[in-house]
Amino acid sequence: MPAETPYRRLGHRVRALPGLLARAPWWVLVTIGAVTTALGALLAVRPLSSLTVLGIYTGISCVVSGLGDLVARHADRGKLSLLTGVGWVLAGVAVLAWLGRSLQLLGPFVAGLLVVSGAVRLLDLRRGSARERLIGGAFGLSEIAFGAVAWVWPDATLLVIALLFGVRTAGFGLSLLWRGARAARHPSSATADAAPRRTRSPVLRWGAAAGVLLVAGTTLVVSEQFRRGLPVLDGFYDAPDDVPDEPGQLLRAEPYDGELPQGLVAHRILYTTTADDGVPGLASGVVAVPAESAGKPVPLIAWAHGTVGVARACAPSLGRYAITPEGMPAMDALARNGWGMVATDYIGQGTEGDFPYLIGQGEGRSVLDSVRAAHQLDGLYLAPETVVWGHSQGGHAALWAGQLAPTYAPDVDVVGTAALSAASDPLALAELVTSHPGALGASLGISFVLAAYSWTYPDISLDDVNPAARTLVEEAAARCTGDPGTILTVLTGVAVSRDTPILRADPATGAVGRRLRENVPLGPWPAPLFIGQGTADEVIVARLQDDYVARLCAAGRPLQYTTYAGRNHMGVLEPDSPLNADLEQWTKDRLAGLPQANTCS
Template identity: 30%
Template sequence: MVRTLTRWVVPTAVAALALAIAPVTGTPQSSAAPHQPTTGFFAVPAGVADLKPGTVIRSRRVAVKSLQALPLNADSWQLLYRTTDMNGAPDVTSTTVIVPRGKRPSKLLSYQAATDAVDSTCAPSYQLTKGAPIDLTTPKGPVTLNNPAAEMLLASAGLAKGWAVAIPDHGGSRNTFLTPHQPGYAVLDGVRAAQSFAKSGLSTSSPTALWGYSGGAIASSWAVEEQPTYAPELNIVGAAFGAPERDLAASLKSVNFTPLAGLIPIALGALGKDSSEFTKALNKYLTPAGKAKIKRTLSRCVVENIVENLWFDYRNFLTKPVNVVLRDPVIKKTIAARGVTGRGSTVPLYIYNGITEEVAPITGTDKLVRSYCRAGGRVTYRREQLPPNPIPQISSTHGIELILGGPAALSWLDRRMAGVPVASGCDVKTTPSTFVTAGALRELGPSFIVNPLATMLGVPVGK
């Protein structure tokens, strides 16, 4: 049955996953204020500052779906827990914990989805449990499938291996994006919360792996940098992340006037949400249309924003050349705070990036890896040669690398979970896409594709 499902479903499911990070056509809709839940399950209790980071405040059972359509035959809960914001103040956020039905796993995969937005309806806690992939009635539509729901196809690979999976809302209670430090705290505290939750079957010593791509890679990279001082007790055996945009200036220039250029106004709006000084500085260089466009992104998820901003060109919305804007002291400082810190990682790392990547330029990831290596990290870095992208304005290699780089990342994490050690130092190679290897193909079929469909049909998952 597995072989039959794989043969017929792989092309369809891979296309669906690519859709979540590739633009589609649609009609712009009216804007709305960002939705920020502060009541019910997400309400912040009194005395939260007295709780230790990672403390579970409340829990609820939920039903999780892949692609906002395929129900997982697994046990799942959402946990609200205490964490820390970018300024070191107490905060709360949630994580969705998924366990193979009827199993008590001993290992945990924390999967960081690429939320890439600042509205709460874009967070994994919402995207994994509510909505539908197409909704003609919503002002944000018609395509409402966003990254967290699509990336469940990747996260569920951990379930197929018998691991528990936690998917945190790493934007915190304010649903931030591109914020320094804070997403790392949210990820680490999410691991603490999942391990302390009795129904997960985990313990404080459970081997744990981190995985994320693009926006999820940003959160994962902050987590490994914060872990030595913020959560040294965690047994994180490895972290894999692809296309981490830790050089925002390079990303801004590279992705401009491409199919995914809508990420630019998203990023600028997110930086402004963190810093009123940044907004004030940026407004000096924006046209009225530019200000309106950035404001509009605050109430939309990544796919809706990309649809509305296909082939966005900042030259049409700036009153000065981009290099002048980036030299503004406030803007430069804000971007630098989100860049390479020079700190290392005690966690072994697997990092992958497409050489022709336009969202996370290879030069930025090269810089990040060199920094980790200088700090004494154990890094396996694969600079992957993707299929040619002759016309960047028509196609994107960012989504291609998400799919093609995933199997090797999962295989590397599997070895870390099994206790296979990593040699010291850095292993840096420029290689053809690892998707084409036999081992990667074996990982892709059963783990990424068959598992979600099997759960929809009522077949339990997990070894």
């Protein structure tokens, strides 16, 4: 019999159950087989539960294995058995104890195990025939490649582990049922089944080795392609040595060479602002103005962008499309009407700081301070009037900027606020998302909110996340919506949609509910307010916007509410959308000082 390698010994320790059942009676095999098959089928479609069960099973297996070593010590009096026994028991207890907080170490553990086992296979190539060495080398390289992928994409790795564990558990249960049924009819078959099986066909082994190596290589290449082209922060976003305490101060500016609507030129800016808790901070953005001077002051549109992620590298000004006709409304109206635009990244994107995702004070202050900073750019002839536009998360930011302007930035003359497909009620949105977790992007939205709120509010932490979902939340918060790898987070979120909820408790309760409720903008808005909403919006459901508008109307807030039939979340911004003409005319009226009709009445 060939010598047992460290890889095989490790595998035996974390798969203790098959060995314990090798000589069990037929009725035990049938009973455990039926239970295991049902459990495996359930776990295969419930990944988060599967991870928890896998962690418990691994921990118990380690403890049992360690106790076995300690018992063996009495027979051979070996010090090695004592050390390994205590080590495995402690490892098992640590795994079981850690389950109460998170399974986030499971991904790196699997990655390390794959790399180590692959390395062990390669070290074993000194023995055996040339054919065996080639096959062993293929499997060893494959394990190392899969280990590298597991390290880079821990959320996807955990999902695959969970699925495979469920399928393998069901398969193991079926094999026990088969063995139990055979043993009941032919008792001698149990011994035969427990005996070592014959070596697999060399052709099958060659095919398996080649297939696994091909899949591993392809996965590694695809993973590397996903990681290419991600935004890279440069020194422009670093804080200067001397930063004034006053918000809205321009610190740095340089030409912006990204794609722009026709007839505009732009600069990238770095300026001071204020975080939600009143602490000074920095933000960045892009200022674009008509290339041809009309000989009169240029009114500013303050643009608040929608959801792009919560990581620092997600800043739109890092890329080439901070101000673009794609995903932004009425862009051709800027140069035609002689309007300029300042588009903030908000605090914490590009610059250091905590990104205020659906946190109204931080969002609104970043918008207002970008206007202040734009007025300090040399060579620009800007009018005092400002109109705020925002979409999705940016609609929430626009609502907050409009209501904060009189108290936080009375020097910024906001003459109108337009909130388009706005995430106006974060609490209602969170309740909707958690009740329909299978919707595409639902896991992203939950993860962004939890990450940002845990950074900003001391009474919220990632402990509010179910342990099995914590890795999903952390990985989602580290990605931008434009990254190719985000598709992994979206698909992982869909896969876990019918499993354990990401949040431990109802988002309407506790600290999370209280903070979400604090960030619902309720006015008043001294300047006219326009709210636009697509009736087919799949992200901000029209019913939520209807309820929000009804709430404002009941509170006596005058506004204009316009819906767009058949338009979804991004479709409402497309060039053929009627919203573009409505927004342009509404903005003209605001700059002209005309009164606005109140649709509440």
